[in-house]
Amino acid sequence: MLTHIIEQIERVVLHMEPQRSVAFLNMSPQWAIEKMQRARFQRTLRLAAERSTFYREQFKRRGIDPRRIEHPSELGDFYTTGEDLRVHSAEAFLTGHADTAFETTGTTSPAPKRVFFSQAELLAMGRTSAIGLYHLGLRREDRVLSAYDCSFWVSPAVLRMGLQFLKCFHVEAGKISPQEFYDRARAYKPNVIFGEPSWIVRLSELAGERGTWPMKLLFGGGENISEQARSDVEQIWKAPLYLSYGQTESFGTLGVECKHKEGYHRNDLFFYFETRELDTEGYGELVYTTLARDVMPLIRYRSTDVTALIEEPCPCGLFARRIAKIRARTDEMVVCGMGNVGPWVFAELLRGVNGHGADWQVVVNHDGSRDVIELRLELKNFGHQGEVERAVLVNLRERFTDFWKNYEMKLYEFRVVPCEPGSLRAGRKLKLVLDQRQLTARRAR
Ligand SMILES: [Zn+2]
Numbered sequence: 222m223l224t225h226i227i228e229q230i231e232r233v234v235l236h237m238e239p240q241r242s243v244a245f246l247n248m249s250p251q252w253a254i255e256k257m258q259r260a261r262f263q264r265t266l267r268l269a270a271e272r273s274t275f276y277r278e279q280f281k282r283r284g285i286d287p288r289r290i291e292h293p294s295e296l297g298d299f300y301t302t303g304e305d306l307r308v309h310s311a312e313a314f315l316t317g318h319a320d321t322a323f324e325t326t327g328t329t330s331p332a333p334k335r336v337f338f339s340q341a342e343l344l345a346m347g348r349t350s351a352i353g354l355y356h357l358g359l360r361r362e363d364r365v366l367s368a369y370d371c372s373f374w375v376s377p378a379v380l381r382m383g384l385q386f387l388k389c390f391h392v393e394a395g396k397i398s399p400q401e402f403y404d405r406a407r408a409y410k411p412n413v414i415f416g417e418p419s420w421i422v423r424l425s426e427l428a429g430e431r432g433t434w435p436m437k438l439l440f441g442g443g444e445n446i447s448e449q450a451r452s453d454v455e456q457i458w459k460a461p462l463y464l465s466y467g468q469t470e471s472f473g474t475l476g477v478e479c480k481h482k483e484g485y486h487r488n489d490l491f492f493y494f495e496t497r498e499l500d501t502e503g504y505g506e507l508v509y510t511t512l513a514r515d516v517m518p519l520i521r522y523r524s525t526d527v528t529a530l531i532e533e534p535c536p537c538g539l540f541a542r543r544i545a546k547i548r549a550r551t552d553e554m555v556v557c558g559m560g561n562v563g564p565w566v567f568a569e570l571l572r573g574v575n576g577h578g579a580d581w582q583v584v585v586n587h588d589g590s591r592d593v594i595e596l597r598l599e600l601k602n603f604g605h606q607g608e609v610e611r612a613v614l615v616n617l618r619e620r621f622t623d624f625w626k627n628y629e630m631k632l633y634e635f636r637v638v639p640c641e642p643g644s645l646r647a648g649r650k651l652k653l654v655l656d657q658r659q660l661t662a663r664r665a666r
Pocket of ligand 1: 478481535536537538
């Protein structure tokens, strides 16, 4: 009964103007949200068990009785993986009539994962996105230009829906070259730009050379960015760059930053979040269960992203708790002579180092006696290689005592390898850390 009342209230809240929704949700007690999550989880679990062939078979095989499960943690070591989506195909997960689908390729396999949705789900996701964007300062009078890639990608669809609720001017450029975007954008006087972070970096470099115009904010989705690259963009435009975190499987946004930029406020109304295999700092793989999806619900979906759940309230006062900045993908965590490293380590080594492009990649090899860590950087001037390498090593010494000790003990070799600008990124996503030691060992045999 209580849950029913809370759900009714939530429905009303999501139909209010975004500013009233935020105010109302901020007043809601945490227990009310938890109560609603629990009820929605049970409903989702039953739906999956009844209608999805994948979940029905999995639960049967594992002796899981959905009627007895009240909380995701009671499912033990049962998880859904991206590989499950590929192997069993999306149809095995369907529980209702689908109106649309999107795809994601990721960095591990060229085979896309397909995910299905309904228009009603798109509408609901648009409403919560509008709340997040309103919280960041987006208003009706703003002029939005989006360079989100419209090919099979979920983000432009969710953004389009969200902006309908905010009622602001919106033009979709699609993912065209930053050069062309720059030339055509000015005519619309956009003060808000959406794009993938690496694309925004290139656009900003261009704007730095050719001139900027007044900007309220920039918004990046679809991948991570180093704090150094973010601050470069912000200095060029004299405006903040905010990031969202999400996956196609989650229907876009799982969380969005606020003005403090200290993690992503998570969407607890639509997802139940967990983390698994935590390290000593409380970081582990993010796992989520969808709570408001009828077409293709996902139970304990493994995101392959390493982060932590932050339960302390944010200084901004928003009711939603946070996910910490993503540290790595699980397949980019490498144990090597340097230590247990992931992309955040190298982003931190590059913070404050000038003379290189925004893209970088680390390749771990073994030369027969020790691991070789190659930091591949796009340099305009290859003559600066020595200078850049020295600056990176100073950061290594000052910021990572343990990794520096291992370096001094010669447990690994560290090199900066210069690359041509624009040469590292082949697709939309760039795998930041590549472990090629198996490959080199095989070649040596
Ligand atoms: Zn906040």
